[in-house]
Amino acid sequence: MTVALAFDAGLAVLVLAAAGWTIAARETFAAVVGFVAYGLLVAIVWVRLAAVDVALTEAAVGAGVTGVLLIGAAAQLRGTEAAAERPGAALRVAAVVLCAAISAGLAAVVAMPSDPAPTLAPEAVANLPATGLGNAVTGVLMAYRAIDTLLESVVLVLALLGVWSLAPDRLWGGRPGPGIQPHPDGVLAFLARLLAPVGIVVGIHLFWVGADDPGGKFQAGTILAAMWMLVMMAGLADAPPISRRWLRLAVIAGPATFLAIGIAGFWMADGFLAYPAALAKPLILVIEAAMTLSVAATLALLVAGPPDRRPLP
Amino acid sequence: MILALDIFTVLFVSAGAFFFLAGTVGLLRFPDPLTRLHALTKADNLGLGLVVLGLLPRAEGPLGALKLVAIWLLAQLAGATVTQLIARIARQGPPPA
Numbered sequence: 001m002t003v004a005l006a007f008d009a010g011l012a013v014l015v016l017a018a019a020g021w022t023i024a025a026r027e028t029f030a031a032v033v034g035f036v037a038y039g040l041l042v043a044i045v046w047v048r049l050a051a052v053d054v055a056l057t058e059a060a061v062g063a064g065v066t067g068v069l070l071i072g073a074a075a076q077l078r079g080t081e082a083a084a085e086r087p088g089a090a091l092r093v094a095a096v097v098l099c100a101a102i103s104a105g106l107a108a109v110v111a112m113p114s115d116p117a118p119t120l121a122p123e124a125v126a127n128l129p130a131t132g133l134g135n136a137v138t139g140v141l142m143a144y145r146a147i148d149t150l151l152e153s154v155v156l157v158l159a160l161l162g163v164w165s166l167a168p169d170r171l172w173g174g175r176p177g178p179g180i181q182p183h184p185d186g187v188l189a190f191l192a193r194l195l196a197p198v199g200i201v202v203g204i205h206l207f208w209v210g211a212d213d214p215g216g217k218f219q220a221g222t223i224l225a226a227m228w229m230l231v232m233m234a235g236l237a238d239a240p241p242i243s244r245r246w247l248r249l250a251v252i253a254g255p256a257t258f259l260a261i262g263i264a265g266f267w268m269a270d271g272f273l274a275y276p277a278a279l280a281k282p283l284i285l286v287i288e289a290a291m292t293l294s295v296a297a298t299l300a301l302l303v304a305g306p307p308d309r310r311p312l313p
Numbered sequence: 314m315i316l317a318l319d320i321f322t323v324l325f326v327s328a329g330a331f332f333f334l335a336g337t338v339g340l341l342r343f344p345d346p347l348t349r350l351h352a353l354t355k356a357d358n359l360g361l362g363l364v365v366l367g368l369l370p371r372a373e374g375p376l377g378a379l380k381l382v383a384i385w386l387l388a389q390l391a392g393a394t395v396t397q398l399i400a401r402i403a404r405q406g407p408p409p410a
Contacts, residue, residue, distance in 0.1 A: 187394050187397040187398055188394070190394070191390065191391075191394040195387075195390060198387070
């Protein structure tokens, strides 16, 4: 037990050190590297808390995709960084005070729970058989709190729309990214050829086991998105023009399927987002499959950025 | 038999940890990017390989063991590729600011 305690204490110190270093770093790029390391450490913390689903999501989305997005942003900001104004002392003090207040508040809530701590976990597990699922996290996400998950999926689409709307009018409908020329013998092309098939299998596996084991649409979609990004970065396949109909359908497939099945719940079951008992698991699987596709497409396109090249006439 | 497996695990995981330690020391102490990368790949290949080897007897069945080996292979593939990419940039000199 003491070994585990020592490990946890060391981990906590490392997480705090990484967080502190991320905030203190002067250079944006260094701060991003610190943030990615921080995300991976937090993922280990979630594993230690036996929340493997959260750990997978943190590693894939929190450290992985967010890290790639931030590295891209840091690279674009490199030229302007030296000239950027440092915020005044009053603003910095205000930021520190507010952040400290939020941290202290959260710490107080976590450290001083009422006794016994409020929990719905036993009821969540007791009612899980009705959903046909074996993974309680998937049960919460897809059945008990389905409306939250639906809204989350819509937020992703809105985020992509926000990125796309940064494009000037003349580039609307064009391809994102610089259009990398492939090096057929390049290292990255080699990795993309070798890793993408493996990654796609792993992604689909994560989606499939999500019903009963840690995994699910977000983790699976992120891995699939990473494989698409890798293929695009290696120049093996160009980014598609954002005006393509199949692309837009892929982006909205998840939320649309979710919403359609949710509305069908009015007739088939008790109300919005209710599943008929006999069909609960198949319906959830259909939603998860469509969501995996949408998450993969949306995340990859978020990283690809706004359209950068003129659409072909 | 169980004791032998335990000793096997402890030996190999410790050896793996040693290579991670050596790789980290090298990363901190070596003078230029190429030698630092060299130190890092030792941790990836040998360190992780030995840890995986040590954990194999504890895997849940052959499928779990296969997954452990797959993790090692994937880490090697990613490590080798990224090392190549970084080394290439390092030889070209810093990017224009």
